[in-house]
Amino acid sequence: MEHRNSEVLVTVVGPDGVPLVGTDVVVEQTAHEFLFGCIGFDLIPLANGEVGRQGGADAPAGQDEDLAAKWLELFNFATLPFYWGDFEPVRGRPDTERLLAAARWFVDRGVVVKGHPLAWHTVTAPWLLELSDEEILEAQRARIRRDVSDFAGLIDAWDVINEVVIMPVFDKYDNGLTRAARRFGRIPVIRTVFDEARAANPRATLLLNDFDMSTAYECLIEGVLEAGVKIDALGLQSHMHQGYWGEEKTLAVLDRFARYGLPLHLTESTLVSGHLMPPEIDDLNDYQVAEWPSTPEGEARQADEVVRHYRTLLGHPAVEAMTYWGLSDAGAWLGAPVGFLRADGSPKPAYDALHALVKGEWWLNPTTLRTDDQGRVRVRGWRGAYELRAGDAAAGFELARGRDTVEVRLERLGGSTT
């Protein structure tokens, strides 16, 4: 984990501008540079004051607040849903205000927000089917222009286009995006949507995202890069309903996609705490069961695998983000018990195990250090944000790659009384 740590020589200056020499100071981590992500879908009602909507009429009081607290304790990176068919089921009436409130809720709590996805053949706008192929592409561009602009500043990260490997040959049902991808080709469609998103928010981190971890995705990426389309990060889905990949496969996948020199985001990861989906299922959506219970054995296995998976991912220098696909079993995709919380909100072993990493093994708890005769302390820790306190004064600083020294000027806590 050497690549996730930094060391910095901090010169501590008091509120009066004089270096604090030979003084005890307390250093404490306040945030991770690594993006520990999760979907934030469940918290949209809370962020919008829609009490009881998520849990239903007979949901326990405070359920959403409890979920929010558990979410914020573990994660710093939220994925919000922009599935076009849900976001704008009627053309011209997008769900912008509600998503703005949700994004603002997360940003106010120090969370980085990503929108998912701007273009995808699944849950795309049904009204695209009434348009010509050219009009579909133009509507897609307009949608991107509008939404990326509307959310800029709150959402500066986007899964721009999702699952392009299969998009033009997707044959389960007719849809506008498959038509466009088949008509215009994968790379022209990717160039179009990336150009539009880039123009609407030049500061945004733009991802290409896919579930296909085969060499097909490599072929697509190489074509896209060769065509000069600028991709900021590669999204790798990793739903593991059919079983944990294991370290060897995970590392092999990471190495194959890391060779393009782009940051990797594990965008959609899941590990079940119940029985595994049979291996012969090809499209996960085809597996429909009445009940998919979380079991004690399954929860123990899940906790073990969660720890191993996060260790593997953080251990690889190319990985910058890992998004888990659902904190709670309540409302989970496919009804699978993939949450770190059970449907009743109680934590599974996986929650505590991951917490022990994120806020334990990979976290610098308050640590007392003594400044030297020039007012300096050497701080070594996980890259991210830190707070330094001395008496009733404090200041923040960061541990980041390539920053060896920093001066922090303390400010007195508790307001403007000097």
Add this chain to the structure above:
Amino acid sequence: MEHRNSEVLVTVVGPDGVPLVGTDVVVEQTAHEFLFGCIGFDLIPLANGEVGRQGGADAPAGQDEDLAAKWLELFNFATLPFYWGDFEPVRGRPDTERLLAAARWFVDRGVVVKGHPLAWHTVTAPWLLELSDEEILEAQRARIRRDVSDFAGLIDAWDVINEVVIMPVFDKYDNGLTRAARRFGRIPVIRTVFDEARAANPRATLLLNDFDMSTAYECLIEGVLEAGVKIDALGLQSHMHQGYWGEEKTLAVLDRFARYGLPLHLTESTLVSGHLMPPEIDDLNDYQVAEWPSTPEGEARQADEVVRHYRTLLGHPAVEAMTYWGLSDAGAWLGAPVGFLRADGSPKPAYDALHALVKGEWWLNPTTLRTDDQGRVRVRGWRGAYELRAGDAAAGFELARGRDTVEVRLERLGGSTT
């Protein structure tokens, strides 16, 4: 099969320059426009006068001649082997003369010849491993420049590069091409080898060839085309040791790859006349059996499937060539009974069934027509070459797309006596 036929109004002019009015003429097809291909590996010894080499010391006399006759009766398109590791096992000592003799042997008999392959990670030159990645690519370019130039005029069709989808992630053994593809990327390598082949023989038909019929090959093709690399035809392998694809899958594959607007060549097709390879075998090379006999039931099935497969391919307008991977079971790849002839040279039912198509149902036998009062006959038939005879005079003409009328000037047979 409408798209394989043409009609032309032929004006027949006698040796004296006068139209032959109201005269019986005989029209007969002499060649197909469609490329009915087969490997010509087995005939290299015969073409080089290496008698007995192919069949071994105790091979029946005339075996090679018999094989040649059966080959020429069915096919008009030969694939010759240019596997670099076999062709130039010692750097600087290529097997050029022997292959030139073989190519000339086929060309002299009216056969179009294709070289296979110029670049591939399997059976590539072992001495590449002593070179740097840059030197490997330079050696590959030099090899293409030399061989495409040396064979121009005899070989004007090349499988330029083979199996690029898997090339950079091929992990069975180290080799120069995998190193280069991984280092420089698939598309730059493809561009390099195509540019070199194009420069060495601008008239050549240059193919990209792959066994991967999944959407991965589509992604690669789209990237290559988007990058502006000119491909003349797409090669689709179709070894069917694990069973005939059937019409539905075959048509789906053809439709998917036809959408790039490029001609399709089925470059490597096989259908076994014995038991099928188990479906769980992933790399066909992994299946090793002591004996793989041709059986009466297998031969009947093979004949049926051969007819269905050729009908399907010729029925699709995008297909311009179909190369079967081995006329005889003797020396067949993997020891599989894929030939149309048994190891002893006797024809299986598939040979006769395909012959009944190529020289029967899809062939215009000698047909008597009568010219009109302007010396014209209307000829309708399979695209290809024809001969028209009237008395002791004859001439050739072609049925080709977009040619509605032609004038043929007959010449007296039997030499220059006038």
